[in-house]
Amino acid sequence: MYKVNEISAKRLLESDDPEELKGLLKLADAVREETVRQQVCIHGIIEFSNHCQSLCAYCGIRGPNKTLQRYQMSPEEIRDTALTAVKVSGYKMLVLQSGEDPWYDTDRLIWIIRKIKSDQAAKCLVFLSIGNRDYETYETLYRAGARGVLFRFETSDPDLYKKLHPDCNLEERLEHLRYMKEIGYLTASGPLIGLPGQTIDSLVQDIFFMRDLGLAMASMGPFIPAPNTPLAGEKPGDIKTVIKMIALTRLIYPHVRIPITTALEKLGGMAVRRTALTGGANAFMLNLTPAQYRENYDIYPGKNLVKTHIHSLETVEELTKLISSCGRRVCKGWGTDFTLTKEDFNGSCNTGLTSSREMRQ
Ligand code: SAH
Numbered sequence: 001m002y003k004v005n006e007i008s009a010k011r012l013l014e015s016d017d018p019e020e021l022k023g024l025l026k027l028a029d030a031v032r033e034e035t036v037r038q039q040v041c042i043h044g045i046i047e048f049s050n051h052c053q054s055l056c057a058y059c060g061i062r063g064p065n066k067t068l069q070r071y072q073m074s075p076e077e078i079r080d081t082a083l084t085a086v087k088v089s090g091y092k093m094l095v096l097q098s099g100e101d102p103w104y105d106t107d108r109l110i111w112i113i114r115k116i117k118s119d120q121a122a123k124c125l126v127f128l129s130i131g132n133r134d135y136e137t138y139e140t141l142y143r144a145g146a147r148g149v150l151f152r153f154e155t156s157d158p159d160l161y162k163k164l165h166p167d168c169n170l171e172e173r174l175e176h177l178r179y180m181k182e183i184g185y186l187t188a189s190g191p192l193i194g195l196p197g198q199t200i201d202s203l204v205q206d207i208f209f210m211r212d213l214g215l216a217m218a219s220m221g222p223f224i225p226a227p228n229t230p231l232a233g234e235k236p237g238d239i240k241t242v243i244k245m246i247a248l249t250r251l252i253y254p255h256v257r258i259p260i261t262t263a264l265e266k267l268g269g270m271a272v273r274r275t276a277l278t279g280g281a282n283a284f285m286l287n288l289t290p291a292q293y294r295e296n297y298d299i300y301p302g303k304n305l306v307k308t309h310i311h312s313l314e315t316v317e318e319l320t321k322l323i324s325s326c327g328r329r330v331c332k333g334w335g336t337d338f339t340l341t342k343e344d345f346n347g348s349c350n351t352g353l354t355s356s357r358e359m360r361q
Helices: 006-014 018-035 075-087 106-117 135-144 158-164 170-183 200-212 239-252 262-268 271-277 313-325 356-360
Strands: 039-049 093-098 125-129 148-150 186-189 283-287
Touching (some): 006 200, 006 239, 039 075, 039 313, 075 093, 075 106, 093 148, 106 125, 106 135, 125 186, 170 186, 239 271, 271 313
Parallel strands (some): 039 283, 093 125, 125 148, 148 186
């Protein structure tokens, strides 16, 4: 297999040569074919609360942003949204995401997870993306049935991390990731790309970090300046750099799952889907947040107005077409590349995401 070291990764990230970029994407596509094969997974995310106590400098839902209309979905609404996604649309993996919102205490979260996992007709993996909680809480939530976490480290540069997160430090964030892994969670994490003050060297480190953390999913996307945040006036991340980061991650950490994130589509439009899909990526994450809440989950401006990333019959159909036209196929279940027991899925998981044609029947 082709080996990339830190020096060649840095050189490729800095290169402006279109031929070199083409070569990089082609190689990443070949490695993807050899390792994770043709399957492309479509996952769903439910953004259940935009209340947040944190001070992350880049994030539009940060606590001090008083201009935002805040919402909290009730546990019943979260359960119903999740069960509909699994039973009607055929999703196999769902991310439940929120700001740092203590209203959802351990008991409420247990209730939600159990209600989803105990429905015998709903076989799925539940991922949590709820921020910093202590070891015992994550252990309890694992016992309740959660099996994954989406928890970005945002940058592997400790000084930059501290500047952007006055209320946390990188070591603490990584400690959380490590104990989540120790408990047994599949971990999804990665950097924001194009943060003010971020260097190419630190982006290279981010890729090796993802590998060394043994992540199940490398989740990365461009920084997009959000109004009413300390970084509102900064430049957004560069699309080409994100594309190269995806391709290099495929070369350096070949078996990892790499989703195409909403932020990348927001900046790059539809064309970026095909570029990323044929340059190392192998998953999508569609938005399942109920329409009345969606537009207030504004971690960056207009996030949930990106129609291509919102679940609808048309979106799934379009996505399925795109996936086939790239010579690939929609993944059935979580995929075959992880060792999970049947109970993790609450039974077997043999049916794929329901296409709109099937749903109309
Ligand atoms: N509270 C959870 C979820 C945070 S929001 C947690 O702490 O993990 C989910 C992710 O959105 C963040 O981890 C960050 O990487 C991304 N994000 C936030 N603001 C952003 C922005 N302005 N541009 C692009 N991505 C952003």
